Amino acid sequence: MRKALNGAEAATEALRQIDPEVFSAYPITPVTGIAEGLADLASEGRTTGELLPVESEHSALSVCIGASACGARTATATSSQGLLYMFELLGIASGLRLPILMFIGNRAISAPINIHCDHSDSMAAKDSGWLQVYCETAQEVYDLSFIALKLAESASLPIMLCQDGFITTHTLEPVKIIDDAEIKKFIGFHKPKDTLLNTKKPKTMGHFSMPDSYFEFKEAQEKAMSHSIKEYSRIIKKYSRISGEKYPPIARYKTSRADFIMVSMSSVSGIAKDTVDELRKKGIKVGFLKIRLFRPFPYKAVCEALKNAKGIAVLDRTLSFGSMPPLYSEIKNCFMGNIQPYVFGLGGRDITKEQIHEVFKKLSKKDYEEGTRYIK
């Protein structure tokens, strides 16, 4: 069945089908439509979950944390200042390993105040331990809602599902809707063990951790994050069986024998692909690469897609003040030689001179490996 929906309505329709036990949000343009839509559905008796329209985004995410700790399926929606107001809780949600689903209508950050689209909000949160998926269309918002939910639950990590403010949130498109029964079967039940509600086996969540244990918590989070690339592939395969749509971590458009490739994300992809078509007609070999899964970043697939290009242009919809923009930096990461990333000192862990010697020793032996090394 097809329905004319904008991106916010597509999210609402997906949430109707997911029917999370708890949804909590605070009004912010351009995603107010999601909470309003869910309130209407609840008043018509078409959803069963608890809706908590709370007094701030800080509380909205806090509600989700409390609810998710109880094993409830939990969702929220926000944008711009709202996401920044939640910032303190982002690391807590990911650190407690809670699979909260957050819809984001990407919007510029104040000051000056501006309600329209750029990616400054979610890009500011790219290192908060949340999975991040960026949608081009309302159709992607709808389909990726279910994929995002399953990915979050399989990795025990929260996820941001981003769509462009106004451009996607407020534009009507025909959206193919899957039967409730099929969706129900696909998402299944969420039954985590040892939740906060288990009084027989009481659990302390949110420990006080000293330098002797903090690093291991963070390393485990990173492992879950990087492992979720594989999980993502497994989940989209399963989803394509009910929808027919494939949603790989990156979408290649005429990149395979392209001389020049442009890389970007979200709604700009539409006109980027049109432009590729126009240039191809003139015999110019160009292609477009869309990044859908931004966290974890699919380095291998991106390197593979770009390795033969003569030139690459990266279009970021945000600045990184005093540095290079974030998507550009990720693409550059695919083409580095003789450089090894290390992480040290998390949570106050000491680093020793011997460990620094070891770093130099490895360099002199040309001992590099894929991915980050930890100095613990």
Place this chain on the structure above:
Amino acid sequence: MRLNSDVKTCLGCVEPIITRIIIEASELPVIVSLATGCLEVSSTKYPGTSWNVPVIHSAFGNSAATISGVEAAYNALRKKGEAKENLNFLVIAGDGGTYDIGLQALSGAMERMHKFVYVCLDNAGYMNTGGQRSSSTPYAGITSTTPEGKPTFRKDLIKIAAAHNIPYIAQASIFDIEDLKRKAKKAFSAQGPALINVLAPCPRYWRFEPQNMRKINELSASTCFWPLFEIENGRTKINYLPEQKMPVETFLSMQGRFKGITKSQIQALQEKIDNEWEELKKISSA
């Protein structure tokens, strides 16, 4: 015990004692939301825990919002038959997490009428970070950020809670442990939000010897600095009428944090206490 004896607070700290009295008063199993603070850091050090009930610590200013989420999840799961047990929900926060950074979240949770008990362990400052002033620090109290004494009076948390028209609000202290127990039981049986503000004298930063804890609590009540009363469904009731109301100076002089307080400051504090006490007696139904 729901909170065991392995809590690493300072010598003479009353917070674990108050918490035990309250939490043991619940006939039902309890889920606890802790705000960042002295009790939280001293009871949850990884990999251990001092708690034999489920506990969640999220952040400093969101413990009331966290419990809102817990209660909402419980209600949703109960509707589906996935949660069967009857439970109580409890927040424990300090005055920093209540009067200051957590006030908005607390106000929101009270206005939404979640069924939970909120306990403020009020030690009148940020003792976990070294004794800075909070909006609960009394007038003329010396803290590390008010070295010459606090220039303003404390915020009235009970009146703020009362303005939300919640079913049960109480002020208590370990001066009368039976009264505290009774209040905890009432709070747990309230059909909606309940708040108990409990005095938690801090030997370290109020600067008194731990053996004077009993005396400090007694004087807080008999001077009416910390009157014991409750507001049940809008009806105010004083729970302790001192036979002889003591001058506030007797309470202040036992604490190093009021060292150097001037006569006029004492007078100002005395007047404030007298006025509030008269006001309380006027609205009290018993």
